[in-house]
Amino acid sequence: MKLRIRLEWLIVLVAAAVLVPLLFFSPIGVANNGDFYRMMLAGGIDFADPDESNRDKYFGYFHAIYHYGPYSAKHYLSSQIFFVFMAGLIGRVVNSRVFDIRLLALLYSALYVAALYVIVKYNKRRSILFNAVLVASLSLVFLDIGYVAYFNSFFGEAVTVIFMLLTFGLALALSRSDKPSVWLLTAFFLSAVCLVGTKLQNAPIGLLLVLLGLRFWKLRADRMWRWTVGIWSAVLLLASVTMYAAAPNELKHINLYQTVFFGVLKDSPDPAADLRELGLPEEFKVNAGTNYFQTDTVMKQDDPRIVAALEGISHKDVLLYYVKHPDRFIQKLKRGAENGMSIRPLYLGSYEKEAGKPYGAVSYTYSAWSTFKLKVMPHNLWFDVGFAAVYLLVLMVEYVRHRRLKERMVVETLLILALVGMFGFAVPLVGDGEADLGKHLFLFNVSFDMMMIASVLYIVRLFVKTAGLSRRG
Structure with a gap:
């Protein structure tokens, strides 16, 4: 049988x-x-x-x-x-x-x-x-x-x-x-x-x-x-x-500290100017490039002056800063791409x-x-951008080609997947700086891998259709 x-x-x-x-x-x-x-x-x-x-x-x-x-x-x-x-x-x-x-x-x-x-x-x-x-x-x-x-x-x-x-x-x-x-x-x-x-x-x-x-x-x-x-x-x-x-106030403070000091100010050519633009005191520049969990900072991360100052800004201010300075945001995106292909933190046993x-x-x-x-896979921003561009172009072609609602909804679902990946790439950089990027870009990793599988299956489906290899049953 x-x-x-x-x-x-x-x-x-x-x-x-x-x-x-x-x-x-x-x-x-x-x-x-x-x-x-x-x-x-x-x-x-x-x-x-x-x-x-x-x-x-x-x-x-x-x-x-x-x-x-x-x-x-x-x-x-x-x-x-x-x-x-x-x-x-x-x-x-x-x-x-x-x-x-x-x-x-x-x-x-x-x-x-x-x-x-x-x-x-x-x-x-x-x-x-x-x-x-x-x-x-x-x-x-x-x-x-x-x-x-x-x-x-x-x-x-x-x-x-x-x-x-x-x-x-x-x-x-x-x-x-x-x-x-x-x-x-x-x-x-x-x-x-x-x-x-x-x-x-x-x-x-x-x-x-x-x-x-x-x-x-x-x-x-x-x-x-x-x-x-x-x-x-x-x-x-x-x-x-x-x-x-x-979200607990303590967590918000940690995220904002990372966003400002380990994000905007990290590798900044002029930390004092960046602080002024964010509406923060220039004296904080001594902590530029530090993360919240370091023990050797000049000013303590929970210093009342830092806590009070960060309560006066939000991630919207940081996002606006990057809108005004796209070159700095691209710098962060490149740093994210360098760490974006690691699914798990290899420093943990x-x-x-x-x-x-x-x-x-x-x-x-x-x-x-x-x-x-x-x-093996490239760890650079242009590879990620190129892959996303081709993926989105194919979706656009498929959306135009199909007229039925259900077929278009499949395409829309795959589009939302791509947008989730983009959010998963950009949000950690805006919301937590460069802290533990290998772990914080996990959502991007999942989205990227799902998009990669969808792309491979699309190619196989085209091959099967062209070669006439489909069967009933």
Whole structure:
């Protein structure tokens, strides 16, 4: 008897074959850089060894085992809190004394596999070659250790990549469905809210996703559908605004400090003039080029004079500065491009201390794509601009060529993806300076890789159509 497996279930099997050994047996993760604790508190999770040295606790080793502690969100708003909280609850049922972070990885993995399933189900074609490239490209790129290692951590990047894939997968599903359901529409908006709510950096893309969501208005004419579109669009917009409005003042101060001192003033030919233009005292020039976490600054980063002065400006002032000085902004964009192909921070270790690896050792198991990007792909702004230009040109041609609503909505979805990538590239530079660019450009990395896969599949589809290789069934 011939066994046939649907393509969407094949990607599930492939994902399981990669994720299980990487994340659950001799697990690989990402070490703590000091950002974990506020998210751990949301799940009532604490460090296993309170006497562990800072050297062992941070940067060098990934930790799989934690203990339980008090619950506290500390006024920090993120959709990630829900998943950490749920993992903490499950952990207490499984083992009331020890929390294993692999429970969180299991929750993330289930959502991730669901996203891959949706993408394959609604984008497969009647072509063996196209379908093979679809599964192979998703497996190569998005099962790479650079992405999935985040699942064994408390970093928000795990939630970002999951809901980027799921949001755009569901958007394409709605665009390609003959009779899109209200449930599918609701799933799209819920996924978009989770994506926007992951971290402050993601909030601006909520406006783009609202525009995409409103386009689904035309897919059905019934009242239930249009009420659903309207209400969820309002919810998504509110979530985007709330993410910024609810950000803790301390976080806003840190971001503004990084934006000004490690952004505008870094490599500035005249820091005093830049400070004057921003409406800040010239005396702050002694801190030009410093980041918030340095310990050797002339003036302390939380000096009352700096805190008070930064309260008088906003990121809008910084954006206006770059509008007036495009050469300086291009300088920052070039710096971003130099760091934009790194999916994960390689200064954070991948192994538990018990694994016996050197301090800070990084795993390169199943890392072909992330290694290729890091070592082979060009790290310059003009490559990024050229790729985006060709991508957008092809979308424009396809939009003009197609007349049907659904076909045009597929193109619009891929356009929004490109705009998300652009936001993901520019927003960290305006909002956080040059601080930890390899990590802060993560959203750009995900968008770029999705665009790259879409481009490869487009070329394969043209080849299949030209060569007459498509088949029925």
